[in-house]
Amino acid sequence: MGMASQPLKVMYLNPVADDAAVDEIFAGMVRQHKQPGTEVHVTALPKEHYGFSHIEFRTYEALVTRGIMRAVRQAAAEGFDALAIGCFYDTALHDAREISDRMIVTAPCVASCEIAASLANSFGVIVGRRKWVHQMQSTIVGYGHGDRLAGFYDVGLGVDDFQRDHAETGRRLMAAGRKAIDEGGAEALILGCTMEVGFYKEIENALGVPVIDPSIAALKRAEYAAVLKRQCGWVPSRRGSCEAPPEAEIARFHAFDDAAPVFGSRIVIEAE
Template sequence: MPPVKIMYLNPVADNPEVDRLFADMARAYKLAGTEVHVTALPRADYPFSHIEYRTYEALVTGGIVRAARAAAREGFDAFTIGCFYDTALHDAREISGAMAVTAPCIASCEIAASLANRFAVIVVRSKCNVQMGANIREYGYGDRFSGFYEIGLGVDDLQRDHAETERRLKAAGRRAVDDGAEMIVLGCTMEIGFYKEMEAELGVPVIDSAIASLKRAEYAALLRHQCGWVPSRTGSCEAPTEAEIARFDAFGGSRPVFGSRIVVEAS
């Protein structure tokens, strides 16, 4: 079987430090036969370091859709959108052809529901709860979801004081377990591997959503290669025709699609 190819898109401006974190994660957790391209959006068009606000989400949605279409045309098997809001998930799926598309929230829910009856999600701030809760219910996991637990930090604050971030994550995790959660999902962290420390302290499985989305994309890619299963693009998933896209010049222009790319090769 040829190497499977996955693109992990960080849907904000390229940032060497953040890009490296995701590339290190891919290197540590992918299978040997998997090639991962870690990409980000071009800073000139999308200068955001986070998309905590719906305003920023709306502005980057076009970039995510362009990236998904570009990845599909490059022959990637799967594509993941690196934000727990699952920004533009349905839009990207529609235009992605035979390429599977996933994102951290839906991937974490799928994995958590296969391993426990009740799971909680740790989030940065209470602002996230309404939108993420709506997604979890839409995905069909509302009955398995036991609640959000905030740590009171913005996305940009997570990397400023690792000790304080870890203290808050552990405290939120303890509250969730005390309330009956059987599994914890880390909704927005870039402390790849820290979930193991939380598991040891809390005594329940802890899912890092970045790793979950990578592994769920990899699983979809393997299903394509081994079983021939590809996403449906009929009915509600129907995409615009290529003729119509060309008529509207919907993806025209010379602007770059990606601001950065790190290739983690298959070994």
């Protein structure tokens, strides 16, 4: 079957507990930005096992990594073309890629950096709290974008705070963006948290530089990867550092035998 008769299948995985309001925020983003021929499933981890509303701390990241790995393996088994892990820490990205089979896996930080690098020579990252900077800087430098990084600019908000008072969040993001441009020389901006969804266009219009929303970036990068997979046959390498663990060994270790639910929620946005 060709692409016209078989929709691209992309999963946007929010790696925290299912929450109806948050799920709908990301589903709304998907409805606005996906291509007509793409079917997207917005999923989250089951609340009874992963009760976090954020993973700002490495402790929480470590605890949800198992849930992410189970979700990635399930999505690959269901035949998804690509999956986006919806946290700007890019939690478990390399681990997930190892077991994704023919499914491409991306995440907000790597996707946002790739897009920003195609639009400008330098970019600043607007983050919620200073706590995040060390880990994010290490990640961005590891991706090879250290020379493009104009700096990090925090707004003093945790993940759970961004959607509480939109006017105040917008004010803080705007001020941080101006500082990144005026003091850091940033030619583009990246919002460094997926819960900043919905703010990018106002900042972009006011400041006159590209502003990358990481949730949109992750979705569109996954969708593009799915297109390239279908049209060009480009699938993940399984050689060298990308080698997957042997299936016989996975079975012997009972690594994925847990019968608990993989997903706590799933919103399906059909292809048109």
